[in-house]
Amino acid sequence: MENPMQHTQSKLFVNNMMESAIRIGLLFMLLVWTFDIIKPFVIPVLWGAIIAVALMPMTQKLERALKGRRGLAATILALAGIILLIAPFWIVSSSIFDGVSHIVAVMQAGDIKIPGPTQRVADIPLIGDKLFDAWALFATNLEKAVLHFLPQIKTGVSAAAGMLGSSLGTLVMFIISLAIAGGFMAHAEKSSAAVSTVAVRVVGKNGEEWTSLTAATIRSVLLGVVGVAFIQSLLIGSALFTFSIPAAGIFTFIVFILGIAQLPPLLVVLPIIFYVFSTQDSTPATIFTVWVLIAGVSDSFLKPMLMGRGVDVPMPVILIGAIGGMIAAGIIGLFLGAVILAIWYELFTTWLNMEEAQLASAKEADGAEDKHVTAPEQSGKDA
Incomplete structure (x- = not known):
């Protein structure tokens, strides 16, 4: 029959186990909720840190030129990066929009003239004949060509639209990352010290x-x-x-x-x-x-x-x-x-x-011990 002491110990063990399980479960739930909250910011913050590390030497040079104004140097670089991102995207987007507008205008006017392929196209290895036939079809009978290649055209247009939307989302994300990078660069010493401490x-x-x-x-x-x-x-x-x-x-x-x-x-x-x-x-x-x-x-x-x-x-x-x-x-x-x-x-x-380092450390320790032993002997001889 179980004595009262064993019964008390078993009950205490079960209570401690349940309490630990509840604490671990609550901690796990807290971690999951925390990750869900910060998840949208993980990638921009990582990119911000990467950009800050990459641009830090340039920030330091600009800081010296601006007589120690780190915040201004970081702001200038962040704004320059945002402009360098937006300008090519704007140029490419404008080019695409102008091209599409021109194609729509030409189709509405009915003045579509596609030059026919030359014999050099047919001489291209492997794909020359198929490319020549497709090009010739578009040049001679555009309506028939569009109907024939309509599934491929729809797929291409959908892929282009998806790529454009993804590029726009990526552009916004990088703009946010550059702003975060500016903050990291402006407080580089504190950020570096915090990362080193955690590491x-x-x-x-x-x-x-x-x-x-x-x-x-x-x-x-x-x-x-x-x-x-x-x-x-x-x-x-x-x-x-x-x-x-x-x-x-x-x-x-x-x-x-x-x-x-x-x-x-x-x-x-x-x-x-x-x-x-x-x-x-x-x-x-x-x-x-x-x-x-x-x-x-x-x-x-x-x-x-x-x-x-x-x-x-x-x-x-x-x-x-x-x-x-x-x-x-x-x-x-x-x-x-x-x-x-x-x-x-x-x-x-x-x-x-590791083994070589351990042997070197052992030799250094032996050398120090020999010096420590020979020092009293030498002092005795001097006496």
Whole structure:
């Protein structure tokens, strides 16, 4: 039969267990509700931190030029970033709107004249014959062509509308992120101290070092991915505008997005090359082809030059992290993936060198002990 002491202990254990379960459940509910509240702000705050880290060296230079006015320097950079975001979007949107308005006006007037394809289009390998037939159908009988390709046209229009809506949402999100980045840059020391304190509290003595590694990796990815994409789009865009390619601004913007997404710009360039060869003479078409092909493969030597600068992590590790992170989490994964793999690389190298570090520490301890032992002996001899 159970004695009163055991019964009391069992009852106390059950009470403690129930109380702990209730506390853990309430804490879990609080965490879930908190996450639901801050969820809309997580991505803008992450982007704000990434932009602030990337622009901090420029902020410090501008601060010195403005005689120590950090807040003004951060505000100027944030406003400049917002203008740089809005201006291309406005230009591209205006170009699309003007193009659509022109097409609607021409269709209403009934003066639609599409030039027919040349034999060069038919000579294109693999797709030449189909492209020639489709182009000829649009040139000779537009109404029949529209009815024939109506499902594809509807799909394309829906995709374009969805892309435009998504781009507008992304633009608003980045404007908010730039405003947050301005706040981070204006209070950089306090923000950095808070992050370092949390990092040291979470991971120990290496936290501050990993915080510096995170900042350097973000700058490296920004320079090696976004910087290379910008250079490529600038080179290809200059060729498009030089040779008066229709919708050159839109194609340049698409090349920039493909470069950030780590996709080859040749996906856009190759169809344009076919178009140039079918509409222009051989000499300018050849010059255009060489120009855009060199620009399209320029990332193969630009990335090794720009990515990994200032970081003691091999460039392939950062590149794999950036590409894998983007596949897993979108554009922001470019930075998060690179940071995570860089930290894992540091952990791995630390683990590999742990035994050597322990041996070195042991030797230093033995040397200090020998000095401590020989010191009294030497003093005795002197006496």
